[in-house]
Amino acid sequence: MSIIIFSRLISNTAIDNAGNKIKAQGNKALPENFEIIKQWRKLHAMPLNALQVYIRRKLNKTDYSKVIIVQRLKRMPSIISKIQRIPSMRMSRMQDVGGIRIIAKNINDVYQINKLLTSSKRSSFDLIVPPHDYIEKPKEDGYRSLHQVVKYNGSKSNELYKGFRLEIQIRTLLQHYWATAVETLGMVDRVSYKSGHGEHEVKEFFRYASALFAIKENCNVLESLKDYDKKFLVEHINELDEKLKITHKLDIIAKSSRDIEESIKISKDAYYFVLDLTVINDNNSVIKISPFNKKSLDEAETLYTAKEYTSRDDENKSLLLLSAQNVTDMKKAYPNYFLETQNFISTLKEAKQY
Secondary structure (H helix, E strand, O other): OEEEEOOEEEEHHHHHHHHHHHHHHHHHOOHHHHHHHHHHHHOOHHHHHHHHHHHHHHHHOOOOOOOEEEEEEOOHHHHHHHHHHOOOOOHHHOOOOEEEEEEEOOHHHHHHHHHHHHHOOOOOEEEOOOOEEOOOOOOOOOOOOEEEEEEEOOOHHHHHHOOOEEEEEEEEHHHHHHHHHHHHHHHHHOOOHHHOOOOHHHHHHHHHHHHHHHHHOOOOOOHHHOOOOHHHHHHHHHHHHHHHOHHHHHHHHHHHHHHHHHHHHHOOOEEEEEEEEEEEEOOEEEEEEEEEEOOOHHHHHHHHHHHHHHOOOOOOEEEEEEEHHHHHHHHHHOOOHHHHHHHHHHHHHHHOOO
């Protein structure tokens, strides 16, 4: 497969070479290497749109016509991070640059949808590897979902896109709430927990939460936690949450996200936001949002540090520092992240009940 860029033909070898240079040199790599990857990423949009249309048409004839279907192109920073994290990966063979996410009500629906999509004869798409079942065998970080990788066959009018690989994720609402919470906290803490980065205890919290959700869905628990009972999981979730205030942070985002998005819309200058949440009681809280422009990160961090110090002994106070880019990227990846974050908190609370 080759792509047309800069009015000349670029082969998979050139795409891989650009990826290798970025792996080795990072941001010091020449701009044309990033441009090649950027244009290659954009080209996934056409087959990705075709895949979504195919899936919708397929499911519209079934009981699963109302499932949530979203599509996304992987962000450039995520693409770069992935090839740097997995040195053996060839850029041209990356399978999730374009992705479809199908969110079903329950486990049975996930497997029925998977069966529908894998048993049918595709004229435009071929399943190129057996589905990866991370529900049957969860990842050790707690991630649970079912993945398919398909190849676009193209047509005479779309030879340019032939061979592009796309990923389909099929998951339940509970699995989606969990994944959204991981992404949301990563946005807050400015670290990619889903890529294995960040504080060990935070990742442990999400592993325990995943196990608890798996029990609720009568599914397999990740291997390292399979011998522990619900009481053990709940105790450790509560202990870590009390120490790290994870659900409290998520609650701030859930309650203030609309205000932040509105601030981004009405103010062209606002880029950084210091969020100051005061909990009055279980049903009421007050959020103060202090906006800063893009050149004022130092001032934003100074205010955040000062507020953090003065409220260090106040259990009803929580503080966050966010950027508009974080919020915008999160909105693109998870359009309803504020609602889904609230759902994670409420579902976790419910799952902890005996």
